[in-house]
Amino acid sequence: MRIAIFTDETGWHTRQLQAALRARGAVGRCIDLADCHIDTTAAWHGLAIPGFGRELPAAALVRGIAGGSFEQVTKRLGVLHALRELGVPVYNDARAIERSVDKSMTSLLLHAAGVPTPPTWATESPAQAQRIVMRESAAGHALVLKPLFGSQGKGLQLIGQVDGVHHPLPDLSKGYGGLAYLQRFIPPATEPGYDWRVLVVGGRAVTAMRRVSAHWVHNVAQGARCQPAPLTQALAQRAEAAAAALDMDYAGVDLMPAAGGAIQVIEVNGVAAWQGLQRVTGFNIAQAIVDDLLDRKLAGLAPARMA
Template identity: 85%
Template sequence: MTARGLRVAIFADEAGWHTRQLQAALRLRGAVGRCVDLADCHVDTTAAWHGLVIPGFGRELPDAAIVRGIAAGSFEQVTKRLGVLHALRELGVPVYNDARAIERSVDKSMTSLLLQAARVPAPPTWATESAAQAQRIVMRESAAGHALVLKPLFGSQGKGLQRIGCIDGTHHPLPPLQQVDGRLAYLQRFVPPQGVPGFDWRVLVVGGRAATAMRRVSEHWVHNVAQGARCVAAPLTPALAQAAEAAAAALGMDYAGVDLMPSAQGIVVLEVNGVAAWRGLQRVTSFNIAQALVADLIDRRLAQAVVRRA
């Protein structure tokens, strides 16, 4: 599909390497990418027929949008920002990934439910606001010799993770929920490393197809690049690709960074990232990832929108 003259909103709470990569990839297709903070967008039903104000686009809507980041804020602020993305989708603007997909992936409990419903292998997981119920889960798992990872329900880059339960034969108790972000327990059974040092995989899925993979290698049990893990190129095996593609499909993602681990039972999916960073992955990938994302947006999503309008 021709993209010359297309105006694309790149929604990001800060400009940086990723937004520059996307802008360069759009320029190669003859399109223009403008960075916009969703916090600066607002509703004004007197401003235009569609009722949205997107800075840099005047009274018009962008031809498409790429979501690169949504700033943290109050419940009301985040609801408004997601509402802008929902409105763009309803107005026929392709949003990559759209608000529904981002909501599914940001909420780890919803991710777990959708993976379970799609029969995608993942570690046993629990989410509860009841301190007593959470305590019973931890005690039961610990008695069976399992460790658990206590994760923030909304979180990324490996921040705020705690390992509890049975660790090296010693019981580590659940902290009081008053000290936990969100005051609820999202618990996932710890998947022990299959070797030393340990690793997990990050697989990038674009347009429903696994595109590239890497190992994130670390002596620490947290394997996020932001926490010091090393990026190592990894072959994209059929089993790895199938698991990542199934996870992305379960959440309805245009593109996704899927985190997976080897286990005694086979490959399991840990998380699905709907606003995935790819700087570390780019270092070990031979093709330009931003160009692949832009190509999928233009040649698949925008083309689908044109067909629907016709």
């Protein structure tokens, strides 16, 4: 069985997935979606996927999608959409990735599903964004300004009322694409502060860690320390509800403790890294992902149609 691992870079994660696939008697081939294209003369399905000839993969694991122009990213996601329509299980599929990459859509779907998440605004109007910031600041709140498509804690700014000082909204044309995505800041519950990353696989929360940092940004890429954390029922239920709201096969769900012991979901990651989480987890995460793909997504499906 040949599985496509879509990634824009090979490394630790792809090696983990390939080893887990080998343990199940399957082969994982790493492919950049930028190298895939549409060719309606090449095969009945119209896709050209390097290494698969006229055939389709039995399934696909999405590990990374390179950035690019709007047209390039649309084509890459189109390949994932096409595979799903052609009956190839895609883990996570393009719809789930689109929901999680667009932070405003994530917030909207979490809110609609009743999953606790901080008050959030997304607007293209600088004047409206300014009014939101001034109103929140007057009420004593800080806001986190995030790039809509950002990751790893890059580009985050605290604005509004921060330690008794008002921080204004910056120029949205520089680094934010002319759009304000604003989320009310949750002050740290302890010093140093922390959040949780919970991994959900196949609809079930399987492991958790705390990301601890003296800085208010708790991403591992920004220097946070990974610590083991018990996967409590409250954490598991909240993370599972968030993954279900976005209809994800697997997800890295970021949660924070809030006032009164409440737990709020901050983000849901559809192409989540797990190297830091693996260091504090007692089982093979890649194997859990591969097992879920093969035993749930592929179970009962007819073999992919061949040319």
